[in-house]
Amino acid sequence: SDASPNLSDAAPVALSYELFPPRSPAAAETLWTTIRELETTEPDYVSVTYGASGSNRDTAVELIDRLLVETTLRPLAHLTCIGNTPQELAGIIGQLLDTGVRGILALRGDLPKDGDRPVDGSLRYAQDLIELIRRVEQRRSALLCAGKIAVGVAAYPARHPESPSEEHDVEVLLAKQRSGADFAITQVFFHPSQYEDLLARARRAGVAIPIIPGVMPLTSLRRVKRLGELAGLQPDTKLTDRLAAADTDLERLRIGVDATVDLANAALDAGAPGIHLFTFNEHQSALEVLDKLSLPRHSRAGSRNAARAQLAG
Numbered sequence: 001s002d003a004s005p006n007l008s009d010a011a012p013v014a015l016s017y018e019l020f021p022p023r024s025p026a027a028a029e030t031l032w033t034t035i036r037e038l039e040t041t042e043p044d045y046v047s048v049t050y051g052a053s054g055s056n057r058d059t060a061v062e063l064i065d066r067l068l069v070e071t072t073l074r075p076l077a078h079l080t081c082i083g084n085t086p087q088e089l090a091g092i093i094g095q096l097l098d099t100g101v102r103g104i105l106a107l108r109g110d111l112p113k114d115g116d117r118p119v120d121g122s123l124r125y126a127q128d129l130i131e132l133i134r135r136v137e138q139r140r141s142a143l144l145c146a147g148k149i150a151v152g153v154a155a156y157p158a159r160h161p162e163s164p165s166e167e168h169d170v171e172v173l174l175a176k177q178r179s180g181a182d183f184a185i186t187q188v189f190f191h192p193s194q195y196e197d198l199l200a201r202a203r204r205a206g207v208a209i210p211i212i213p214g215v216m217p218l219t220s221l222r223r224v225k226r227l228g229e230l231a232g233l234q235p236d237t238k239l240t241d242r243l244a245a246a247d248t249d250l251e252r253l254r255i256g257v258d259a260t261v262d263l264a265n266a267a268l269d270a271g272a273p274g275i276h277l278f279t280f281n282e283h284q285s286a287l288e289v290l291d292k293l294s295l296p297r298h299s300r301a302g303s304r305n306a307a308r309a310q311l312a313g
């Protein structure tokens with residue numbers, strides 16, 4: 001019998017993009033160019049970030065609303081819980097569901113800066129938010145005739161800055177799964193082994209939900225350094241040296257895109273069920289990365305060819 005793998009049987013690789021709500025009308029205009037470009041690749045969903053304590057709640061909800069009404073894209077709404085009471089959060093969850101949202105990334109958010117005390121009675125952990133989402137969902141089950149809400153959570157390839165150990169992080173991830181999380185998206189990482197190790201630790205501990213690697217296009221030296229600091233990770237110095245030494249933007253783009261494609265491919269080889277691209281509201285790097293990744297279902301060339309074939313009858 002023919003033992004060669006049948007590619008059509010392979011599990012499809014999920015593709016998603018992260019966007020943030022625009023901070024000005026000019027930023028909104030460029031964001032919408034980006035959205036239209038990304039839409040051509042038929043991602044499984046686009047996620048929309050949420051400012052800590054809901055600082056950008058109105059622009060986030062507005063962007064999500066427009067995505068639902070004006071595009072074919074499915075939004076995944078990030079939601080943070082620190083600094084909000086369960087009553088306030090239940091109201092926001094209800095508002096998101098009323099808008100048509102069926103996916104929420106349940107996060108704690110960053111702790112308030114020194115001196116700012118969290119509001120009395122505010123939720124403490126992402127786990128509390130997952131449980132709240134599930135309770136709101138249950139109360140509204142009669143209205144949610146299209147099925148259940150997909151709840152995602154954050155996962156960390158390197159230890160979360162406040163956590164005592166990576167083992168503790170995996171215990172937290174397992175607790176989030178028990179509370180009703182359906183999938184996880186990782187914080188940025190710079191070495192494939194960081195994702196592989198997380199996956200192995202999580203599976204050993206009993207985490208069965210998909211863990212999707214969060215990948216940033218490594219094309220901006222400034223961003224690579226800043227995100228590295230935020231995640232508590234040292235970027236690959238060979239990459240940062242090459243980015244710093246590049247003579248032109250084009251060369252920097254090529255170096256960064258190649259490094260990103262290598263990282264994403266290594267994660268896919270390790271068993272990643274999809275790729276989540278942090279776009280920073282720019283499409284060029286994200287699309288260049290996508291063009292070089294072999295994800296047939298999402299290739300722009302693929303959709304162009306399909307469109308041509310359809311036109312040709």
Ligand code: FAD
Nearest residue numbers: 049050052078107108109110125126154162163185186187
């Ligand atoms: P939690 O899972 O609650 O963990 C927070 C800390 O508490 C960890 O140290 C954990 O070990 C510990 N912990 C959790 N549960 C328990 C428990 N039961 N007992 C003891 N300790 C516990 N932030 C934003 O403000 N807006 C965004 O849109 C946003 N999007 C993000 C998207 C992704 C993919 C990722 C990875 C992060 C995002 N963040 C965002 C950042 C996130 O809010 C921070 O990393 C935050 O510090 C932790 O959030 P969490 O949901 O992982 O929290």
